[in-house]
Amino acid sequence: MIPLADHDDDAARPADSAAADTADVAGLGDGAEAAGHFRIYLAAAAGAGKTIAMLDEGQRRRQRGADVVIAFAQSHGRPVTQARMTGLEMVPRQVTDYRGTQFEELDLDAVIRRHPRVALVDELAHTNVPGSGRHSKRWQDVLEMLDAGIDVVTTVNIQHLESVADTAGRITGVPVRERVPDWVVRRADRIELVDSSPEQLRGRMVNGNIYPPEQVPQALTHFFRADNLTALRELALRFLADETGEGLRQRLARRRALARWETPERILVGVTAAPGSEAVVRRAAQLAARTEAGLDVVHVTVPDTGGAEDGDSLSRVQQVVADVGATWHQLAGTDPDSVLIEFARTERITMIVIGASQHGRWAGILADSTVRRVSRLAAEAGIDVHIVAPGQTPA
Numbered sequence: 001m002i003p004l005a006d007h008d009d010d011a012a013r014p015a016d017s018a019a020a021d022t023a024d025v026a027g028l029g030d031g032a033e034a035a036g037h038f039r040i041y042l043a044a045a046a047g048a049g050k051t052i053a054m055l056d057e058g059q060r061r062r063q064r065g066a067d068v069v070i071a072f073a074q075s076h077g078r079p080v081t082q083a084r085m086t087g088l089e090m091v092p093r094q095v096t097d098y099r100g101t102q103f104e105e106l107d108l109d110a111v112i113r114r115h116p117r118v119a120l121v122d123e124l125a126h127t128n129v130p131g132s133g134r135h136s137k138r139w140q141d142v143l144e145m146l147d148a149g150i151d152v153v154t155t156v157n158i159q160h161l162e163s164v165a166d167t168a169g170r171i172t173g174v175p176v177r178e179r180v181p182d183w184v185v186r187r188a189d190r191i192e193l194v195d196s197s198p199e200q201l202r203g204r205m206v207n208g209n210i211y212p213p214e215q216v217p218q219a220l221t222h223f224f225r226a227d228n229l230t231a232l233r234e235l236a237l238r239f240l241a242d243e244t245g246e247g248l249r250q251r252l253a254r255r256r257a258l259a260r261w262e263t264p265e266r267i268l269v270g271v272t273a274a275p276g277s278e279a280v281v282r283r284a285a286q287l288a289a290r291t292e293a294g295l296d297v298v299h300v301t302v303p304d305t306g307g308a309e310d311g312d313s314l315s316r317v318q319q320v321v322a323d324v325g326a327t328w329h330q331l332a333g334t335d336p337d338s339v340l341i342e343f344a345r346t347e348r349i350t351m352i353v354i355g356a357s358q359h360g361r362w363a364g365i366l367a368d369s370t371v372r373r374v375s376r377l378a379a380e381a382g383i384d385v386h387i388v389a390p391g392q393t394p395a
Helices: 017-025 050-063 079-085 108-114 138-147 162-172 182-186 198-206 213-221 226-255 277-291 311-323 336-346 368-380
Strands: 004-006 038-043 068-072 094-098 101-105 118-121 151-157 190-195 266-271 294-301 327-332 351-355 384-388
Touching: 038 050, 038 226, 050 068, 050 079, 050 118, 050 151, 050 190, 068 108, 108 138, 118 138, 138 151, 138 182, 162 226, 162 277, 162 311, 190 226, 198 213, 198 226, 226 277, 266 277, 266 336, 277 294, 277 311, 277 351, 277 384, 294 311, 294 336, 311 327, 327 336, 336 368, 351 368, 368 384
Parallel strands: 004 190, 038 151, 038 190, 068 118, 118 151, 266 294, 266 351, 294 327, 351 384
Antiparallel strands: 094 101
């Protein structure tokens, strides 16, 4: 279940949270499940009230008798946030020296030793300071807590999801460097949207409730423009709609296990080590999520070509494939186009996604002649083709 809850900075709780809290607390000590429960508060942008929602969740559970700690959260000097932290135990942070400066990070080992019933962890996409622990990303810390049987409540903005990051970067003009694999977010037992209108977010920015005063003018004319916030909000709603649809499909499948279902959709992406392939995979992942389709990614190597492809670039493509939850296939053949189509026939692929090569950084993904040939062969096989143009934003 993925409720859409409207939170303000003085945030009211979601309408159904009381019932959810009762369900969460009931049976927590019965040892029925080894892994912890995972809840995410998702928002379109900073300032929507994710941290407030997370802390309110912790306070409600504490009042109902659950053992709750703050594994990591910051008030940034905001009285409203600080007030929500009052009464909640805070696990001491790990202090790390890095390039002459001291940084405070989540102390994973301290949280595991303390082993609370519930840990509150802000900013799931955060990159840990080198040397502060055994994991480079906070989401990796969270997974270890869950595996240790600790319930985790956390927060993330939509632009940090791997499959959405490129689109968000094109919309806002701000590259997204901190990313969370989609499969991590989809592992959550519950995702709640902390929703605020663009007007509310801009108002909070003007009032100094998001960034320091010196950063406000640039933020309002760049990332926090009304059109950017509207687009990010739409991306968050679409992601949640995809999740809700998948949950409904699974429930129906369980109830009608003996029914005869139509052949499921499957999408295939052909990639090379050329720049732009990562973006094509992310675009295909969005298409797959919206159509509840499986996603396969194929790379065809050609023997005796006299030169090797860029291994680092190909490794980056493979990492994106893993992050979006797709399946990687490494094939070989002297005619990559035919190999791709034959694989599509054999695996009952319903759509092939390819990137067009035209100008700039996209040049070389697939030559125009290749696009035409793949399109022709796919048409003969009865398979749809979706061509991703350079810089294309999802419709």
